[in-house]
Amino acid sequence: xxxxxxxxxxxxxxxxxxxxxxxxxxxxxxxxxxxxxxxxxxxxxxxxxxxxxxxxxxxxxxxxxxxxxxxxxxxxxxxxxxxxxxxxxxxxxxxxxxxxxxxxxxxxxxxxxxxxxxxxxxxxxxxxxxxxxxxxxxxxxxxxxxxxxxxxxxxx
Amino acid sequence: xxxxxxxxxxxxxxxxxxxxxxxxxxxxxxxxxxxxxxxxxxxxxxxxxxxxxxxxxxxxxxxxxxxxxxxxxxxxxxxxxxxxxxxxxxxxxxxxxxxxxxxxxxxxxxxxxxxxxxxxxxxxxxxxxxxxxxxxxxxxxxxxxxxxxxxxxxxx
Amino acid sequence: xxxxxxxxxxxxxxxxxxxxxxxxxxxxxxxxxxxxxxxxxxxxxxxxxxxxxxxxxxxxxxxxxxxxxxxxxxxxxxxxxxxxxxxxxxxxxxxxxxxxxxxxxxxxxxxxxxxxxxxxxxxxxxxxxxxxxxxxxxxxxxxxxxxxxxxxxxxx
Amino acid sequence: xxxxxxxxxxxxxxxxxxxxxxxxxxxxxxxxxxxxxxxxxxxxxxxxxxxxxxxxxxxxxxxxxxxxxxxxxxxxxxxxxxxxxxxxxxxxxxxxxxxxxxxxxxxxxxxxxxxxxxxxxxxxxxxxxxxxxxxxxxxxxxxxxxxxxxxxxxxx
Numbered sequence: 001x002x003x004x005x006x007x008x009x010x011x012x013x014x015x016x017x018x019x020x021x022x023x024x025x026x027x028x029x030x031x032x033x034x035x036x037x038x039x040x041x042x043x044x045x046x047x048x049x050x051x052x053x054x055x056x057x058x059x060x061x062x063x064x065x066x067x068x069x070x071x072x073x074x075x076x077x078x079x080x081x082x083x084x085x086x087x088x089x090x091x092x093x094x095x096x097x098x099x100x101x102x103x104x105x106x107x108x109x110x111x112x113x114x115x116x117x118x119x120x121x122x123x124x125x126x127x128x129x130x131x132x133x134x135x136x137x138x139x140x141x142x143x144x145x146x147x148x149x150x151x152x153x154x155x156x
Numbered sequence: 157x158x159x160x161x162x163x164x165x166x167x168x169x170x171x172x173x174x175x176x177x178x179x180x181x182x183x184x185x186x187x188x189x190x191x192x193x194x195x196x197x198x199x200x201x202x203x204x205x206x207x208x209x210x211x212x213x214x215x216x217x218x219x220x221x222x223x224x225x226x227x228x229x230x231x232x233x234x235x236x237x238x239x240x241x242x243x244x245x246x247x248x249x250x251x252x253x254x255x256x257x258x259x260x261x262x263x264x265x266x267x268x269x270x271x272x273x274x275x276x277x278x279x280x281x282x283x284x285x286x287x288x289x290x291x292x293x294x295x296x297x298x299x300x301x302x303x304x305x306x307x308x309x310x311x312x
Numbered sequence: 313x314x315x316x317x318x319x320x321x322x323x324x325x326x327x328x329x330x331x332x333x334x335x336x337x338x339x340x341x342x343x344x345x346x347x348x349x350x351x352x353x354x355x356x357x358x359x360x361x362x363x364x365x366x367x368x369x370x371x372x373x374x375x376x377x378x379x380x381x382x383x384x385x386x387x388x389x390x391x392x393x394x395x396x397x398x399x400x401x402x403x404x405x406x407x408x409x410x411x412x413x414x415x416x417x418x419x420x421x422x423x424x425x426x427x428x429x430x431x432x433x434x435x436x437x438x439x440x441x442x443x444x445x446x447x448x449x450x451x452x453x454x455x456x457x458x459x460x461x462x463x464x465x466x467x468x
Numbered sequence: 469x470x471x472x473x474x475x476x477x478x479x480x481x482x483x484x485x486x487x488x489x490x491x492x493x494x495x496x497x498x499x500x501x502x503x504x505x506x507x508x509x510x511x512x513x514x515x516x517x518x519x520x521x522x523x524x525x526x527x528x529x530x531x532x533x534x535x536x537x538x539x540x541x542x543x544x545x546x547x548x549x550x551x552x553x554x555x556x557x558x559x560x561x562x563x564x565x566x567x568x569x570x571x572x573x574x575x576x577x578x579x580x581x582x583x584x585x586x587x588x589x590x591x592x593x594x595x596x597x598x599x600x601x602x603x604x605x606x607x608x609x610x611x612x613x614x615x616x617x618x619x620x621x622x623x624x
Contacts, residue, residue, distance in 0.1 A: 001546040002525065005540075057470065061459070070565060070589070072473075080470040081532065083551050084565050088382070088398045089276050093246040095270075097538060097552050109275040112289070113249075115558065116269035120245050121538070131289075133268070158369065158392040161384075186376070212316065220393065226556070227411060228317075236314040237376065238410050239395050244538070244554045253382060277382070287343050399587050402561040404579075424601070425561075425584035431577040432557050445580070 002117050008038040011099025014048025015107040016131070022106035024103040025128055026051035028142035029103055034061025036150055039114070041066065041099050043091070043114075044075040044082055047104050055080035066095050082135075093117045101149045102137075104130040124149075160218070164194040166305050167255025167279075169270040170204025170286070171263040178262035181284055182207035184298035185259055190217025192306055197222065197255050199247070200231040200238055200272075204261050209234035222251050249273045257305045259295075260286040280305075313427070316374070320350040322461050323411025323435075325426040326360025326442070327419040334418035337440055338363035340454035341415055346373025348462055353378065353411050355426075356387040356394055360417050365390035378407050405429045413461045415451075416442040436461075472530070476506040478617050479567025481582040482516025482598070483575040490574035493596055494519035496536075496610035497571055502529025504618055509534065509567050511559070512543040512550055516573050521546035534563050538579075561585045569617045572598040573606075592617075 005077040014026060030052035033040045040056040042049040044065020053063045057078045065079035068091045075082035085091040092110060096102060096117035104115050104123045111130060116124050118125040119135050126145045139145035165187050170182060189196045192226035196212040198205040200221020209219045213234045221235035222306040224247045231238035241247040248266060252258060252273035258281045260271050267286060275291050282301045283292040295301035322345050326421060343365035345352045352368040354361040356377020359386035365375045369390045377391035380403045386393035394467040397403040404422060407431035408414060414437045416427050423442060431447050438457045439448040478501050482494060498520035501508045508524040511518040512533020519624060521531045525546045533547035536559045543550035553559040560578060564585035570593045572583050579598060586593040587603050595604040595611045607613035 002531070002546070005543075005550070014570055018581040035287070052267070063470070064551075066551070072566075075473075078470070080472040081549055082473070083532075083534070083562075085553075085562060086400045086402060086565055088249075089273065090246050090398060091248040093244075093249070094551075094553055098540075109272045109291070113269050113272035113276065116265045116272055117245065119265040120269065135265070158375070158390070160392040161387075161394070219314070220395075222395070230409075231317075234314070236316040237393055238317070239376075239378070239406075241397075241406060242409055242556045246554060250395075250397060253398055254384075254507060374567075398557070401585065402555070402558050403558075405558040405561070419588040421584045421603070425581050425588065428577045428581035428584055429557065432581065447577070 004039070006148070007062075009041050009098065009100045010066075010094055011041045012052040012100040012105065013042065013095060013102055013107060013111050014047065014105035015111055016045055016047040018047045018050070018106045022048055022129065023051045025142045026105050027055040029105065029128070029146055030061075031057025031059050032143065032146040034059030035148070037061070038088050038150065039064060041095065043067070043095050044079050046076060048107065050076040050078060064098070066091055066098060089113070096121055096123060099123060102126065103128060103145050103149055104136065106130055164306070165197050165220075165254065165256045165260040166194050167197045168204065168208040169198065169251060169258055169263060169267050170261035171267055172201055172203040172205070173293045174203045178204055178285065179207045181298045182261050184209040185261065185273060185284070185302055186211025186217070187215050188299065188302035189243070190215030193217070194216065194306065197251065199221070199223070199251050200235050200243055204263065206232035206234060220254070222247055224252060245269070252271055252277055252279060255279060258282065259284060259301050259305055260292065262286055316351070320462070321376075321410065322351050322362065323353045323407055323414040324348050324364040324417065325354065325407060325414055325419060325423050325427045326355055326417035327423055328361070330418045334360055334441065335363045335452045336345040338417050339367040341440070341458055342367025343371050343416065344455065344458035346371030346386070348458070350374070350462065351376060352422060353380070355407050356391050358388060360419065362388040362397045376410070378403055378410060401425070401454070408435060410431055411435060414438065415457050415461055416448065418442055418456060472507070476570045476618070477509050477532075477565055478506050479509045479568065479570040480516065480573065481510065481563060481570055481575060481579050482519040482573035483579055484513055484517070485575045486515045490516055490597065491519045493610045494573050495523040497573065497596070497614055498523025498529070499527050500614035501613065502527030504614070505529070506618065507532060509563065511535070511563050512547050514544060516575065518544035518546060521605065527561055532566070532568060534559055545577045557581070559624040564591060565590055567591060571596060571617055572604065
């Protein structure tokens with residue numbers, strides 16, 4: 001069995017047009033995912049997705065981007081494995097489906113759909129200054145969010 | 157141009173396991189959609205989807221069900237046009253995409269994903285005892301919800 | 313149970329840029345589908361899809377178009393029920409999936425993918441001057457193709 | 469820019485129930501892809517997909533599997549990066565879309581749909597004892613197929 005297969009996949013979701021705080025949080029979350037040898041998965045585009053992937057690559061982590069379009073050149077430069085889907089926004093379902101656990105940072109309706117899919121697919125969803133949805137576990141900081149994601153003993 | 161093409165398509169979204177009030181609201185919403193000669197579109201399964209389709213058919217309306225699976229026999233008996241997708245929950249995106257306007261009744265995370273897609277696709281989303289999401293227009297009754305949906309002068 | 317639900321759905325597949333003979337065949341196939349009270353389903357765009365839908369509407373038939381894009385206004389004017397998917401060419405799978413039986417007329421690689429999906433989903437595929445694929449039943453004329461499609465006793 | 473992003477992605481398509489010769493060819497094709505530092509992408513399941521991935525991993529290559537279902541544990545053990553889609557057979561479109569070039573080995577209708585999508589998406593498709601389709605470049609051996617795939621000067 002491939003070594004990569006044993007790694008945890010942490011999905012980071014959030015919008016393409018975040019504020020400064022969200023960008024900083026995304027970068028920190030990505031860095032900690034990379035440092036802890038987990039795989040970062042995201043929607044592959046800009047904003048939160050790019051900041052998180054940038055953080056993960058800084059630490060030598062592996063990054064996967066599940067893209068809405070047809071060309072892998074649409075992925076931000078910090079994505080190692082761009083997966084194109086041609087599904088448009090319906091790819092949000094695949095972002096949630098491919099993650100073991102999700103960290104939502106800021107975000108608009110696209111992020112809301114990914115939070116909903118995370119809950120549909122019975123994934124734990126950790127929220128950092130994002131939609132206040134029943135079922136999402138709130139984290140107070142980027143560090144706490146990744147700690148919760150990495151923890152095997154996450155309680156609801 | 158086909159006459160049917162000129163009709164408004166109202167999507168009714170809501171869960172498969174609603175409470176009594178939601179079922180009654182769904183039936184009333186469906187009835188009013190049928191009576192007003194609009195097309196009812198839904199996810200094609202049970203609960204809110206079935207009650208709304210039943211109401212629409214009672215009034216001689218046309219009903220479309222966008223199904224998650226591969227067999228049109230999974231549609232509830234009040235669906236005229238079952239469309240199979242084989243997309244599982246990713247079909248929620250298509251329910252929103254195919255509606256001119258959405259009425260959300262009760263519902264769990266599936267409904268939340270459809271509300272999110274409605275907003276992503278710039279559709280008006282009217283809520284009846286459902287998720288309290290910024291951007292959803294709250295209606296106080298089934299009658300009011302359909303009135304808002306049918307209105308050309310809907311204001312935000 | 314809705315009366316429409318009892319009708320046979322015949323999928324007509326073929327390219328957007330057919331030759332004259334293919335267009336004529338598509339129109340005849342569509343007319344015979346409409347005359348025989350079956351539902352015509354197709355990809356909703358131009359060429360074979362439009363000619364077949366035009367034929368079906370001339371005879372008062374019902375037509376469904378499963379579209380690749382997001383706007384139902386992309387459907388040709390002879391489609392009663394346009395279904396948008398946002399799936400691009402991946403919607404070819406849904407065209408096959410939603411048909412009880414398929415008639416392929418002329419066509420390029422899009423049609424080939426629909427023939428393949430028809431066979432994957434265990435639908436009978438009748439071919440009229442189209443790809444020569446093992447498993448496709450060849451018809452010599454538009455009339456024969458529809459006769460085969462309508463027949464309950466189709467033998468391989 | 470990630471180093472992995474510069475690698476060529478070669479898609480290997482073929483059925484889950486191939487004969488001995490096809491399995492042997494798939495293993496050789498995969499081995500040569502791995503040895504030449506390209507990425508092997510496939511449908512992630514058994515048969516040709518598994519033999520090719522096994523070959524690639526033997527040479528230390530990277531393998532991606534685009535799966536029809538929801539669980540990455542359905543991937544064969546030689547897949548490094550399993551991507552779940554929940555799209556069923558509609559995922560065949562994504563297998564073609566994510567490859568720079570395709571090598572088809574043996575195969576049934578699923579493979580035929582992937583060949584068709586390869587051509588739709590303007591990818592070169594190299595065939596090894598597979599469907600005889602106009603537009604597919606025939607190779608006489610596994611070695612020749614990979615040589616053609618790796619070549620930048622492939623002519624039609």
